[in-house]
Amino acid sequence: MSASLTAELQRILERWQSRGVRTVSLSPGVAEAYFRRSPKPLPTVSVAPPPPRPAPRPAAPPPPKAEPPPPPPVAAAPVVASSLPVEGMGWEELQAKVASCEACKLRQGCTQTVFGVGDIHARLMFIGEGPGFDEDQQGIPFVGKAGQLLTKMIQAMQFSRDEVYIANIVKCRPPNNRNPEPDEVLCCLPYLRRQIELVKPEVIVVLGAVPLRELLGGRSIMRERGEWRDYHGIAVMPTFHPSYLLRVPTAKRQAWDDLQQVMQRLGKDPAQTTPRR
Numbered sequence: 001m002s003a004s005l006t007a008e009l010q011r012i013l014e015r016w017q018s019r020g021v022r023t024v025s026l027s028p029g030v031a032e033a034y035f036r037r038s039p040k041p042l043p044t045v046s047v048a049p050p051p052p053r054p055a056p057r058p059a060a061p062p063p064p065k066a067e068p069p070p071p072p073p074v075a076a077a078p079v080v081a082s083s084l085p086v087e088g089m090g091w092e093e094l095q096a097k098v099a100s101c102e103a104c105k106l107r108q109g110c111t112q113t114v115f116g117v118g119d120i121h122a123r124l125m126f127i128g129e130g131p132g133f134d135e136d137q138q139g140i141p142f143v144g145k146a147g148q149l150l151t152k153m154i155q156a157m158q159f160s161r162d163e164v165y166i167a168n169i170v171k172c173r174p175p176n177n178r179n180p181e182p183d184e185v186l187c188c189l190p191y192l193r194r195q196i197e198l199v200k201p202e203v204i205v206v207l208g209a210v211p212l213r214e215l216l217g218g219r220s221i222m223r224e225r226g227e228w229r230d231y232h233g234i235a236v237m238p239t240f241h242p243s244y245l246l247r248v249p250t251a252k253r254q255a256w257d258d259l260q261q262v263m264q265r266l267g268k269d270p271a272q273t274t275p276r277r
Contacts (some may be wrong), residue, residue, distance in 0.1 A: 086194040091120060094194055098171050103187040106172035106180070111136045116167035116195055123266060124157075125165045125201035126150065127192070128241060129210035130180050136173040141166045146242040150207070153242065157259050158268045165199050167192055169214050185214050196234070203262050204234055208241030226258045237262050 086094060095115050101107060114131040117140050126142075134144035142150045151161055170180040170188040180188075192215075196204070212218035216229050221238060229236040239258035240251050260270040 086190045104184045110172040112139045113171045118165035122165040123202045125204045127211045128168045128207045130168050130170040131173040149242040156273050157263050204236045206238045212238045
């Protein structure tokens with residue numbers, strides 16, 4: 001190292017010392033040349049050899065591949081339409097099939113099946129959810145208090161019960177009048193669909209949330225009542241179930257609005273009717 005470079009390094013070291021630096025790193029060759037040619041003793045700054053380079057970090061192993069989730073357990077298949085063949089059945093055969101049906105657990109707890117009632121060529125069809133106590137005893141849909149109100153609604157629409165057809169989603173009474181469960185609905189829907197095919201109504205009125213959901217895929221009778229729907233080319237009007245109207249009489253006004261739409265579609269004049277309370 002030349003004398004000028006040695007002097008320059010000396011000044012740099014002194015400047016660092018004045019700034020509080022106590023240790024600097026010099027390469028071995030520079031340090032050796034400095035100590036050999038330095039014109040004056042090294043300032044109190046200690047000159048340390050450069051630190052060894054850290055060993056390279058080993059590459060991180062690739063993350064383990066996530067194992068695919070196990071397939072979900074396969075549930076036992078419920079009895080569905082394909083296992084209850086009703087295609088092509090006439091009224092008598094279909095009714096006998098329903099009477100002897102034991103496809104779901106509802107049959108074990110009911111008195112008898114409740115098939116349907118009314119004109120098998122009706123222009124207007126009503127569909128409820130399932131039989132109650134009175135229906136279970138008599139084998140006829142809508143004969144209890146809710147049925148009596150339905151009769152008044154039908155008459156207000158300028159029809160008689162004999163001129164319409166009435167059926168339910170399920171044909172056996174659910175325990176304690178609860179809503180039918182999915183497997184029970186799956187067992188009974190083929191019967192109802194065949195009834196609709198045989199009646200060929202111009203309009204269907206679905207009564208309440210259960211038939212709205214099971215027949216049309218609806219979600220809320222409160223939001224969807226009064227709006228026309230379609231079932232395989234048949235006009236469908238959702239409205240409140242008569243049992244709900246017995247609990248909430250103020251909703252009768254809305255139900256009557258819905259039924260007036262049906263009347264107009266079938267050529268009836270609502271102005272000629274004063275609905276009974």
